[in-house]
Amino acid sequence: MEISSFKAVSDTVKSSAAAEDTGWIVHHILDSKQILGLFSLPEIHLFGIDLTITNHVFFMWLASILMIFGFTRLVKNYKTSLVPKGFSNFLEVIIVFVKDEIARPTIGKGYERFLPYLLTVFFFILTCNFLGLVPFGSTATSNISVTATLATISFVVIQAGGMMKNGVVGYFKGLIPHGVPTWLLPIMFVVEILGLFTKPFALAIRLFANMTAGHIVILALIGLIFILKTIFVAPVSVSFAIFIYLLEILVALIQAYIFTMLSSLFIGMAVHQDH
């Protein structure tokens, strides 16, 4: 009797906790029409698509405004002196890093053409990632729609870059490696075409999963206090949450780097197909 009642209680607690838990966490990660959780903008519907400005759109715009502000300051700084100071200097270090450590080695000759795209994508992802770590902030890059769109743009840039360099026909011919037996060509062609799509797909999933995972872990750790309804778990929860938060700073940097690095690498592979 006692055992069965205990079991029943624990089951209900578990199920309710599970239901509440996931709903609560996902609610905090998902996009919402409430901007900053404070107000909502009028809904816009065009051609059957919901074009309402959501929280994530708001944060993307915030990131864009911050970037435009920061980089125009750097340009202004350059006009007075070729040696930047302070925050501008920090921005310049990252720009030079993207230019000399990401674009130049992976793309090689003619890398300057892709530099604006790579710099924009790097700083956009970085800023969005960091905005998610600010209190009351929201991570636009932890939304699969955003990452999928960024990956799609990356895909377009990769293909356009390859086709502009090698010609449309030459590009598709160059997809198949040299020395493949004739009877394998149809299969290889299909595999390579599939490969073109899996690359950006992986980019999208990687960025989305990495940016989501950290938030889920932090929310779960903090949620532990309320689910277990005890204050004694708080020190453990909070210290772990801080650790994950610090880890997330690292992840925010790494994911921006990886997305840019892989995009650059794929551009390089599309432009210089012979190796």
Place this chain on the structure above:
Amino acid sequence: MLAFAKLALLAFISGGEQQGGLLDVNPGLMIWTIVTFVALLLILTKLAWKPILSSLSERENFIRESLEKAEVAQKEAQKMISDNQASLAKAEEEAQKIIEQARDYAENLKSQIVNESKEEAKKMIEKASDEIERKNQEAFSELREQVADIAVQAAEKIILENLDKEKQRKIVDKFINELSKN
């Protein structure tokens, strides 16, 4: 472990179904993302990337040129130093040569002067001795004349008392002539 992960993922996906799942794709958001990103790309390319990248390459060129210039200047300076050293050495050599020449000249001049003065002195001595000889001769002949006169006078005085003047004179002249012949 894997089953747990799958279960967790399923829970997240299905758990959010009331509000839209974690993997739900929102076309409106995608359109906004494209619009935002492309606008940002265009704006930043125009406002930021082009001026920044041109400034960077300008600075790179400036640094490279400065280094090259510095290298050229250093080489020039090195060359100038070696040139200077060479000309200095040459000047020193020249000076040494001039001093040597001057010393030789002085030496020659000195010996010449010494020789000349020696010769001069010799000549003067010779001349002086000649003069002395001549004076001696003169004095001697004068003396002889005087001696003769005195002798004559003396003889006259003597002979005046013994002979007449004519005879005496003849005798004395004869005597003197004999004397001078000797």
